[in-house]
Amino acid sequence: MMRLLILIGIAFIVAGALWPWLSRLPIGRLPGDILIRRENFTFYMPITTGILLSVLLSVILWLSRR
Template sequence: MQRLLLILGGLLIAAAATWPWLSKLPLGRLPGDIHIVRDGFSFYFPITTCVLVSVVVSVVIWIFRR
């Protein structure tokens, strides 16, 4: 458990350090993401981004478990 927390903390620190470059990636603005704007209302659901992130995380976990 301690090892997992240390790894997760290190990943969070690395993500925070590289945020200026990561924010320029088109994640969250992919075709298929739902964005509805009405008077006084805005709804955004990044379904394509969620699917893409899920696939990438699944592949990474699959590789590390082998």
């Protein structure tokens, strides 16, 4: 458990260091994500992005347990 927490912390540090380049990826603006903009209101629901990240995380965890 301790090793997993350390790896997650390192992943957050790496993601934070690479954020200027990672923010240019189209994650969060995929087809299927709902974006509604009105005058004083913005609603964003990342359905496709959530599904994609869930599948990716599931595969990573499945591979790490093998």
